[in-house]
Amino acid sequence: MTAQQDLDRIFREPPARPSRVPEAPPPPAREVVELTIDGTPVTVPAGSTILEAARGLGIDTPTLCYGETLTPVNVCRVCVVEVAGARVLAPACSRKVEPGMDVRTDSERVRLARRMVLELLGSSVEVDLAGPALPDGSIAGYLERYDADPTRFGPPAAAAAAGDRDARQPGHHHAPAGDAPAAATVDQPVKVDNDLYVRDYSRCILCYKCVEACGTDAQNTFAIAVAGRGFDARISTEFAVPLPESACVYCGNCIQVCPTGALMFRSEHELREAGAWDEPSQTVTDTICPYCGVGCTLSLHVQDERIVKVMSPLDSGVTHGNLCVKGRFGTEFVQLLPKGTRLPGDPPAA
Amino acid sequence: MDLHVVGPAATPDERAAVDAVLDPEIGVASGWTGGERSPGDGHVAYGGHGARSRRDLLLPALEALQGSAGWVSRGGLNHVSRRLSVPPAEVYGVASFYALLPTTPRPPTVIHACDDLACRLAGAEALCAGLEAALGPAGDADDGADTTWLRSPCLGQCERAPAALVTIAGSAPRARAVAPATHTTLLDAAATPGDSPDPDPERVATLVPQTGDPGLRLLARCGSVDPTSLDAYRASGGYEALARARAMGPGAVIDEVTASGLVGRGGAAFPTGRKWAAVAAQPATPHCLVCNADESEPGTFKDRALLEEDPFAIIEAMTIAGFATGAELGYCYLRGEYPLARARLENAIAQARAAGLLGGDAGFDIELRIGAGAYIAGEETALFESIEGGRPEPRNKPPFPVEFGLFGKPTTVNNVETLANVPLLLRLGADAYRAIGTGGASTGPKLFCVSGDVARPGVYETPFGATLGDVLALAGGVRDDRPLQAVLLGGAAGVFVGPDAVGLPLTFEATRAAGATVGSGVVLVYDDTADLPDALHRIAAFFRDESCGQCVPCRVGTVRQEELLARLAAGRPLGSLDQELALFADLAQGMRDASICGLGQTASSAIESALRAGLVRFAEPAEPAGATA
Numbered sequence: 001m002t003a004q005q006d007l008d009r010i011f012r013e014p015p016a017r018p019s020r021v022p023e024a025p026p027p028p029a030r031e032v033v034e035l036t037i038d039g040t041p042v043t044v045p046a047g048s049t050i051l052e053a054a055r056g057l058g059i060d061t062p063t064l065c066y067g068e069t070l071t072p073v074n075v076c077r078v079c080v081v082e083v084a085g086a087r088v089l090a091p092a093c094s095r096k097v098e099p100g101m102d103v104r105t106d107s108e109r110v111r112l113a114r115r116m117v118l119e120l121l122g123s124s125v126e127v128d129l130a131g132p133a134l135p136d137g138s139i140a141g142y143l144e145r146y147d148a149d150p151t152r153f154g155p156p157a158a159a160a161a162a163g164d165r166d167a168r169q170p171g172h173h174h175a176p177a178g179d180a181p182a183a184a185t186v187d188q189p190v191k192v193d194n195d196l197y198v199r200d201y202s203r204c205i206l207c208y209k210c211v212e213a214c215g216t217d218a219q220n221t222f223a224i225a226v227a228g229r230g231f232d233a234r235i236s237t238e239f240a241v242p243l244p245e246s247a248c249v250y251c252g253n254c255i256q257v258c259p260t261g262a263l264m265f266r267s268e269h270e271l272r273e274a275g276a277w278d279e280p281s282q283t284v285t286d287t288i289c290p291y292c293g294v295g296c297t298l299s300l301h302v303q304d305e306r307i308v309k310v311m312s313p314l315d316s317g318v319t320h321g322n323l324c325v326k327g328r329f330g331t332e333f334v335q336l337l338p339k340g341t342r343l344p345g346d347p348p349a350a
Numbered sequence: 351m352d353l354h355v356v357g358p359a360a361t362p363d364e365r366a367a368v369d370a371v372l373d374p375e376i377g378v379a380s381g382w383t384g385g386e387r388s389p390g391d392g393h394v395a396y397g398g399h400g401a402r403s404r405r406d407l408l409l410p411a412l413e414a415l416q417g418s419a420g421w422v423s424r425g426g427l428n429h430v431s432r433r434l435s436v437p438p439a440e441v442y443g444v445a446s447f448y449a450l451l452p453t454t455p456r457p458p459t460v461i462h463a464c465d466d467l468a469c470r471l472a473g474a475e476a477l478c479a480g481l482e483a484a485l486g487p488a489g490d491a492d493d494g495a496d497t498t499w500l501r502s503p504c505l506g507q508c509e510r511a512p513a514a515l516v517t518i519a520g521s522a523p524r525a526r527a528v529a530p531a532t533h534t535t536l537l538d539a540a541a542t543p544g545d546s547p548d549p550d551p552e553r554v555a556t557l558v559p560q561t562g563d564p565g566l567r568l569l570a571r572c573g574s575v576d577p578t579s580l581d582a583y584r585a586s587g588g589y590e591a592l593a594r595a596r597a598m599g600p601g602a603v604i605d606e607v608t609a610s611g612l613v614g615r616g617g618a619a620f621p622t623g624r625k626w627a628a629v630a631a632q633p634a635t636p637h638c639l640v641c642n643a644d645e646s647e648p649g650t651f652k653d654r655a656l657l658e659e660d661p662f663a664i665i666e667a668m669t670i671a672g673f674a675t676g677a678e679l680g681y682c683y684l685r686g687e688y689p690l691a692r693a694r695l696e697n698a699i700a701q702a703r704a705a706g707l708l709g710g711d712a713g714f715d716i717e718l719r720i721g722a723g724a725y726i727a728g729e730e731t732a733l734f735e736s737i738e739g740g741r742p743e744p745r746n747k748p749p750f751p752v753e754f755g756l757f758g759k760p761t762t763v764n765n766v767e768t769l770a771n772v773p774l775l776l777r778l779g780a781d782a783y784r785a786i787g788t789g790g791a792s793t794g795p796k797l798f799c800v801s802g803d804v805a806r807p808g809v810y811e812t813p814f815g816a817t818l819g820d821v822l823a824l825a826g827g828v829r830d831d832r833p834l835q836a837v838l839l840g841g842a843a844g845v846f847v848g849p850d851a852v853g854l855p856l857t858f859e860a861t862r863a864a865g866a867t868v869g870s871g872v873v874l875v876y877d878d879t880a881d882l883p884d885a886l887h888r889i890a891a892f893f894r895d896e897s898c899g900q901c902v903p904c905r906v907g908t909v910r911q912e913e914l915l916a917r918l919a920a921g922r923p924l925g926s927l928d929q930e931l932a933l934f935a936d937l938a939q940g941m942r943d944a945s946i947c948g949l950g951q952t953a954s955s956a957i958e959s960a961l962r963a964g965l966v967r968f969a970e971p972a973e974p975a976g977a978t979a
Contacts, residue, residue, distance in 0.1 A: 074746050075901045077944040088951060089943045094746060109943055113903070116940025120906035152933055153910050154917075154924050171449030171723060172489060173501065173895055181913045206899070222437030223354070226741065226899075227446040229724070231909045233899030236446075238438035239357075239424050239453065247354030247437065 035101040050081055050092040050103055059105050062114065062142045064121075064130070065207035066093040067257050069320050070217045073208045078117045078142075082107045089113055115146040122150030124185045124231075126203045129261030159187035159202070166240035168232040184231065190269070193242035196250050196329045198269045199235075203262035206233060210254035210263060218322045223247040224254070252328035256311055256321045265309045278303055286313070289327040294318065296327050307331045353431065355438055360429035363521070367418035368411050368426065372433055376401045402435045406757075408444060408739035413686075413722055416451050417523030420458040427453075436739070447741045447898075449502075449723030450517075450686050458519040459497040459540045461485075462687070463531070464512060466504035466648045466892065467838065467874055467885055468801040472511035472530070480533030497540050503725065503892055504648035505529075505687050508801035508874075509557055509808045515687050516540050525689040557655050559808040560824070567786075567795045568770050569811045572659035577694055580701040583662035589707070591773035595670045603674040604630060607772065609780035611793035616642060616728075616765030617840065617869045618948075619791055619858050622772075625762060628752035629675045632760035639672050639680035640737075640756055640763040644721050644728035646685055647841035648892060649872035652797040653766035655809040657684070657691035660770070661698035665708070665716060667769035670776065672714040675762045680714065683733050685721045692720060725896035729947050730763045731755075732898065743900040744947035767797055767871075787814030792857035796871060800825040803832065803877035819852035821873055832877040836965045840869020842889045843952035846882075846960040865959070882966045883919050886957050890915050893953040904950030907941040911954055918968040927970050931961070 031046035037054055044053045049072075054061050065076040074091035081092045084102035089109060104110060121127055122143065130139040142148070165188055191199040206226070214224050223246045227236040237246035255263040264272075271277040282303045289296040297316040301309035310328050314321040337343075360368070369378075377400065411434065415426040422445045431438040445451045463481055465474040481499040482488065491498035505527065507513035513529035516539045528539045554573040555561055561573035576582040583589070595603045608623025629637055641664065645653040657664060668680045684692055699716055702708040709715040719737055721727050727736045731745035734756045755761020771794055775783040787793040792814035798821050801807040805826025812821065818837060828834050834849040839856075845866045847854065854864055861868050876882060890912040899905040914934055917923050923930040938954035945951045960966045 075946070077901050077903055077946075080944045088945075091746065109939075112936060113940050113944040116907070116936060117902050117944060120902055120910065120940075123910070124906050152924075153913065167454065169449070169452055169454065169489075170447055171500075171503070171895055173891055181916050183913060184909050205902070206905070221354075222439055225437070225439040225443035227439075227443045228899070229447045229726075229741075230895060230897040230899040231905055233905065236439070236442065238427065238442040241357070245356060247439065 033097045033099050033101075035097050035099065035103065037103045038105055044097055046097075048097050050083075050090065050095050050097055050101075051079060053097055054081070054092060054103070054105055061092055061105060063093055064139075064205060064259055065209060067209050067212075067259075067314075069314055070209055070212045070257065073212070076117065076121075076205065076207055078114055078121075080110060080113050080117075081105045082110050111146055114142075115148045118143055118146055118148035119150050119152060121205055122148060123153045123156070123183050125205050125260070126187070127205070127260060129203060130205075130259060153183040155182045156185045156187065157182035159185070159189070162189045163240070164188070165201070165232060165234055166236060168228060170229045170232070186234075191242075192266070192269070194244055194250070194266075196266055196325075197252060197255055198264055198266055199243075200262050200264065200269070201234060203260045204235060205260055205262075206235070207259060209257040209259065210235060213253040213257045213322075214248075218253050218320075219249070219251050221247055221249050221251070223249070250325040250329060251323060252310075252325070253322045255328075256314075256323075267306075267308045271303070271308060282308070289323070291326045291330065296323055298323070298327055298331075300331065306335060353435060353437055355428050355431055357428055358423075358425040360423075360425040361419070363418050364415055364423065364426040365429055367414040368429055368433065371410050371414045372401075372407060375407055376404050376433075401433060405434060405436055405739035406737055408434055408436060408441065409719070409722065409736060412441070412445050412448075412451055413720060416722075417519055418521070420460075420519035421452045421454065421456045423455075434739075444739065444741055447724060448721075451722050457491045457496050457498045460517050461497065461499040461536050461540055462502035462505070462515040462517065463499055463536070464503070464505040464507070464514060465501045465888075467842070467888060468504070468508035468649055468807075469512040470884065470888060471802050471876070471880060474512040477512045477514070477531060477533055477536075481536065484533055484537060497537075499536075502687075503895065504646065504650075506645055506651040506654050506685070508649055508651050508799065510553075511801065511807075515689075527687075527689060554659060557651075557808055558659065559806045560810060566811055567774055568767070568797060569655065569659075569809065571663070572655060575660070577659050577661055578697055580662060580698070580705055580707075583660075587777065588662055588773075589666055591776040592666050592670055592673075592707075594776050595673055600630065600674045600676065603670065603776070606776060606780045607674070610771075610775040610783040611780075611789070611791065612768065612771050612775060612783075613791045613858070614765055615767035615771070615796070615871070617647070617843070617867075619868070621791075622764065622768055625752060625764075626671065626675050629677075629760045629762045632753065634760055635676075636679070636759060637675055637677040638756040638759045638761040639668060639675060639677035640730075640733065640761060641668050641680060641682040641766060641769055642728060642730065642733060642763055643682055643684040643688075643691070643766050644733060645688075645766070645870075646721075646725040646728050647843065647870045647872065648889075649801055649838065649841045649874045650799050650870045651801075652799050652809045652871055654688055654691055655797070656766055656770050657688065658694050661691075661694045662702070663770055663773060664695075664766055665698055665702055667772040668716055669708070669712070669714050670772055671762060671764065671769065677762065678714055680716045681719055681737055681756065682716055683719045683721060683727070683737060685728075686723055687721075692718070724898075725892075726898045726947075726949055729949065732947070733763070734761070741898070743898045744949075746946055771795075788855070788857050788859075790857070790859050792859060796856070796868070798856070798871045798873050800873045800875065802838075802875040803829045803880060804875045805829050814857050815855055817852065818847070818854050818856055818873070821856060822852065822875065825873075825875075828875060828877050830877075832879065834875065835878045835880055836876045836882060836960070838872060838874040838876070838885070838956060840867040841872040841874075842892050842956060843948065844869040844872060844956055846956055846963060846965050848963050848965055882960060883915075883968070886960055886966060887912070887915050887919060889956050893949065897949060897953070901944070901946045901950065903941045903944040904946070904953060907937055907945075907950065908953050910937055911941075911957070915957065921969050923968075927968060930968075934958075934961075 032043050033046050034043050062078045072094035074094040079092040080089035082104040083090050187202045285300045296319045299311045300307050312319040312321050411430045431441045505513045507529040510529035514531040517525045558572040575586045604626045612622045613619045726732045727742040729744045732742040736742040751761045784793045798810045810824045836846050893908040894912045897904045897908045941950045
């Protein structure tokens with residue numbers, strides 16, 4: 001055969017059909033891990049966390065800093081569990097299951113540790129709004145379950161003046177004042193430095209979620225980071241500059257993940273200040289963002305015919321809870337239409 | 351990365367100081383400006399990618415900024431941010447973690463006066479009062495003043511308490527430890543600084559009182575061999591161990607270290623051979639090596655003695671460790687408060703490089719990194735974060751450093767004293783080394799940092815097995831032959847024992863059985879006149895100041911612990927005394943069980959031990975509970 005014939009054969013003659021329809025290779029066997037949680041044997045996929053395994057069993061494990069869409073930082077320590085043979089307790093949200101692990105989620109040590117975490121937080125931070133944002137129960141319920149009494153550490157100290165906590169330098173000792181010191185808190189004035197959202201760090205439990213959402217877990221803007229150290233650690237822009245002077249792009253993805261109400265729409269903040277925030281009367285309507293073609297799901301929180309807050313479902317396949325400034329804050333035009341304006345599709349006027 | 355950097359620009363001095371650190375490492379390119387411009391229109395700048403992967407230069411750059419201006423200004427921070435492509439908020443987060451990197455203006459000269467445990471026993475409060483009279487309240491400075499003073503946690507100069515560190519910012523930043531200090535010698539030192547740390551000739555004899563004792567092994571060269579000369583080190587047997595290690599091969603070296611029974615001397619007592627073997631066996635490369643010289647445990651100064659008086663031994667030991675575990679680069683992370691140790695190490699590394707013992711064909715090099723005032727950076731995973739340019743917040747373990755350490759690579763991290771044992775055991779052979787000490791985990795010689803109310807404070811070496819009484823006797827006993835009230839073993843994270851413990855052998859096994867600890871080798875002595883409640887309060891304040899603030903139990907728990915002690919000391923408990931003690935027990939248990947790292951886990955250990963042993967008894971309130979409003 002000549003070279004030309006070779007080429008003809010390759011290009012013109014179809015290859016012989018296979019004798020059977022090709023099949024996809026079998027999926028690799030899923031590795032599983034067997035362990036025991038509270039005496040119940042359980043089998044879960046390798047790489048699961050103890051939290052996932054426990055939730056699979058229906059065991060309610062409290063979490064604060066854990067977020068389904070974020071990298072676990074395991075700093076709040078309210079999800080700790082006892083692993084047999086370990087010297088200290090392990091954070092369920094990030095510890096991976098291991099074969100033969102014997103986990104206790106309700107032992108005396110676990111109950112005491114969770115109680116102390118809740119008492120320490122409750123005595124230093126305003127946690128009363130932490131409830132509704134938690135996916136799996138309210139903090140009040142957890143306080144009750146673990147018999148936590150945040151008042152055990154004495155009366156709360158007076159609030160810090162605006163900017164005082166931002167100016168604290170590491171290693172400088174802020175000694176308890178007087179003979180019978182009150183319990184130090186992070187209480188301080190709300191930071192209101194823009195029209196869109198406020199930062200009430202009296203409510204901040206330092207869960208790092210907003211930093212993660214602003215950083216590599218969602219937005220990649222890096223406007224905020226944890227600054228300072230110890231009890232003076234705080235979420236801050238560089239040199240605590242106001243948000244309009246920072247890198248903030250007002251996507252509001254930090255508000256979305258904040259579990260305690262420390263980050264809040266300005267509209268919600270003002271209604272709460274006026275005592276007019278009425279959550280039971282609100283409706284939540286899911287719609288699609290009208291701006292670009294991505295098609296983000298918006299959940300409009302409406303009170304008295306006004307949009308007071310815009311969130312996005314964490315389980316939305318498009319957004320994973322993340323929006324941009326337009327979807328999050330750009331709905332005001334809806335309210336600017338002259339009263340009585342009729343839109344296409346509106347029911348006929350009565 | 352799209353950086354958003356606004357605000358003032360750096361001053362020329364600040365730029366020069368930062369660039370002097372960065373240019374040799376990453377060239378003049380930066381992730382911000384890129385490299386060379388396209389020749390035609392100058393629109394395109396290629397390059398600058400190197401800068402973006404060098405976040406580990408962040409801490410050195412910030413230190414250069416502080417050294418030049420005395421503080422980290424917004425303009426200077428912006429410059430660092432641009433050059434390394436790190437967002438300014440993150441740079442601020444890192445700078446504001448370190449006590450030696452102020453982010454508010456500070457005069458160029460700062461006197462850091464130690465008011466920690468050992469210095470308190472030697473009149474630190476009087477020293478601070480003198481400074482306050484001369485310079486005003488700590489941290490306050492009038493506009494234009496060139497000197498201020500601050501209180502500092504332990505500076506590791508406990509044998510010459512009370513101590514202070516004088517730092518002077520400027521075109522040639524200087525730092526100098528002054529001890530024993532009075533407020534007048536400090537003001538003199540601030541006004542007329544020496545060019546370099548100027549060790550006084552009596553210093554070594556005070557630091558290592560056993561100088562010249564032929565029985566010394568770890569401290570043998572201290573005071574008798576010139577620590578600035580490689581030739582003197584070699585003439586005294588230096589680098590014999592490395593030659594032996596090279597002849598044996600890496601596997602045999604690890605076997606020898608394992609057989610010697612050497613365990614870590616930093617406090618955790620982990621078997622060194624097992625750690626090395628685990629790293630050597632890791633398939634991921636490159637392997638990393640870190641020498642933890644961030645000695646910050648209050649009352650600890652043994653590593654300083656080794657670093658100042660025998661720096662080549664640490665370099666040789668690191669070279670052996672790198673050879674055995676397959677690491678080509680070792681980091682030595684030294685605490686920022688040790689200027690003399692820094693000068694000696696820099697000199698030793700330079701001489702070793704010049705002699706071909708480091709860098710180039712030697713197959714191993716050492717990079718010196720300087721801390722900036724953070725106790726927690728001595729925790730091994732926090733130390734990695736610090737080197738990598740992050741906030742030194744400890745990581746959750748597992749994964750352990752042998753698998754996921756510095757830069758995510760398998761990492762050996764050893765304490766200075768642990769490393770100092772390696773050349774020794776290779777020269778002696780594992781069997782002879784094991785014969786020193788009492789066997790088990792307690793083989794070889796051990797250094798103890800004796801300070802407080804003793805006749806001759808200092809670093810003492812004994813074979814494992816010496817009792818607390820033996821160590822006290824070495825140091826001349828309690829000062830002025832006063833009765834012993836208590837001894838703090840292992841530092842602020844350690845345990846108080848009473849006079850009944852003088853017969854306790856200071857081995858890992860015996861101390862553990864007695865509920866005490868060897869820890870970092872601290873033996874801090876309190877005579878009958880000492881104010882123990884004051885010491886407990888200082889320990890509580892220490893942990894409050896040094897907690898990184900990452901996890902709730904430690905961040906808030908250390909604050910509540912200090913408040914509780916203040917109430918008890920004032921005789922004004924909430925409710926009854928028993929109620930307070932029960933609250934303390936819960937607090938201690940919660941911190942021990944739920945904290946991420948050893949700081950929170952041991953923050954109440956010393957206080958708990960003093961209460962348990964009855965060394966400190968708080969009084970019931972004078973008036974019935976509830977009577978005070």
